[in-house]
Amino acid sequence: MAKRYWLMKSEPDVYGFDDLLAEPNQTDHWDGVRNYQARNIMRDEMKVGDGVLFYHSNTKPPHVVGVAEVVREGYPDHTAFDSNEKYYDAKSDPDNPRWYMVDIRAVEKLPAIVPLDQLKSDERLVDMKVTQRGQRLSVQPVTATEFQVVVELAKANADAS
């Protein structure tokens, strides 16, 4: 399977790219996803080595901030089993887990952020889910081309500033 690419959303106030950079080995597990579509992607589709665009939502402006990679494939999200956890789900049984997560490692913080407006205005990115109205999926696929374009936009932004 060729390397694939994904976009993962997080609210910077909750868990931002800098938090990932601060982790040992710049690696952490992506817990707390409680959406079946996103779960399926993490459980079934994300593979070690896949590229990830790290996106900050619910901030002004929303933007892509960095690049990460998948370092561990889907495994049960243990935070669903612990009633002390914010993301506890009584319906997820350790013998038959409902929720899964992956581990990602920060690869690089982009030299400049790429705001959502810029993603929307680039004709090469019109099919990106994140640019489409009402698209809330927190883990979504992107194409190799889209991934590359976003990285290039970040570099161009840095050069222009």
Next chain:
DNA sequence: GCCAACGTTGGC
């Protein structure tokens, strides 16, 4: 802070 979009829940 608002609210549109969308996912989930639960009564029937």
Next chain:
DNA sequence: GCCAACGTTGGC
């Protein structure tokens, strides 16, 4: 299995 009610996401 439908669908109304409700909760959440997330841009604006």
